[in-house]
Amino acid sequence: QKEVEQDPGPLSVPEGAIVSLNCTYSNSAFQYFMWYRQYSRKGPELLMYTYSSGNKEDGRFTAQVDKSSKYISLFIRDSQPSDSATYLCACSFTGGGNKLTFGTGTQLKVEL
Amino acid sequence: DAGVTQSPTHLIKTRGQHVTLRCSPISGHKSVSWYQQVLGQGPQFIFQYYEKEERGRGNFPDRFSARQFPNYSSELNVNALLLGDSALYLCASSLEGTSNYGYTFGSGTRLTVV
Numbered sequence: 001q002k003e004v005e006q007d008p009g010p011l012s013v014p015e016g017a018i019v020s021l022n023c024t025y026s027n028s029a030f031q032y033f034m035w036y037r038q039y040s041r042k043g044p045e046l047l048m049y050t051y052s053s054g055n056k057e058d059g060r061f062t063a064q065v066d067k068s069s070k071y072i073s074l075f076i077r078d079s080q081p082s083d084s085a086t087y088l089c090a091c092s093f094t095g096g097g098n099k100l101t102f103g104t105g106t107q108l109k110v111e112l
Numbered sequence: 113d114a115g116v117t118q119s120p121t122h123l124i125k126t127r128g129q130h131v132t133l134r135c136s137p138i139s140g141h142k143s144v145s146w147y148q149q150v151l152g153q154g155p156q157f158i159f160q161y162y163e164k165e166e167r168g169r170g171n172f173p174d175r176f177s178a179r180q181f182p183n184y185s186s187e188l189n190v191n192a193l194l195l196g197d198s199a200l201y202l203c204a205s206s207l208e209g210t211s212n213y214g215y216t217f218g219s220g221t222r223l224t225v226v
Contacts (some may be wrong), residue, residue, distance in 0.1 A: 004154075043219045046215070074174055088154050090214070098160045098162070101157070
C-alpha cells in the first residue's frame with residue numbers, strides 16, 4: 001500500500017466548475033501537506049502548503065486537511081482552461097528524512 | 113531571478129552506460145533534492161543535500177549517487193543504466209534543509225535508456 005493515494009483521473013470539467021481533488025494517506029506522522037501543479041513536460045509548481053488540520057485559501061484555491069481521517073483536499077473555484085494540468089499532493093513530517101512523499105497525481109482537464 | 117536550472121533537458125543513453133545530471137539551485141538556496149518521476153507516477157525521493165552533506169536518501173540502489181558542490185550546485189550520477197531508469201529526473205531547491213514548506217522544482221531532465 002502506498003503511503004499517499006490519489007485517484008489518477010483523468011477528471012474532465014466544464015469551464016467555471018468547482019473542482020475537488022483529493023488524497024488519502026496512511027502515515028499518521030505526516031504533519032505538512034502540499035499541493036503541486038504540473039504542466040506537461042514541466043516540473044511541479046508549489047500551489048499551497050498547510051500544517052496539520054485546517055483550511056487555507058489562496059485566490060481560487062482552497063486546501064483542506066483532516067488529520068483525523070487522513071484526508072486532504074484541494075478545491076479550485078471558477079476553473080479555467082489554464083488550470084488543466086496534473087495535480088500532485090505531497091506530505092512530509094519533521095524528522096522524516098527531509099523528503100516529500102507524493103501521490104500519483106490527478107490529471108485535470110477544464111474544457112471550454 | 114533564475115529558478116532551478118537543470119541540464120541537460122533530454123538525453124538518450126544505452127543500457128549499461130553511466131549518466132551525470134546537473135542542477136543549479138535558486139540563488140541563496142542551500143538545499144538540493146533529487147526526485148525520479150516515472151511516467152504516470154508521482155516523484156520519488158532519491159537524495160537530499162544541505163550544506164554539501166547528505167541529509168536524506170530514498171530507497172534507490174547504490175548505482176545512484178550524488179554530491180553537492182561549494183556553490184550549492186549538485187550532480188546526480190547513475191551507473192550501469194537499466195531500462196527502468198528511464199524517467200524524468202527532477203531537482204528541487206530550498207533555502208533551508210527542511211522539506212516541510214515544499215521545494216521549488218526545476219523542469220527536469222528526461223532520461224531515456226534504450
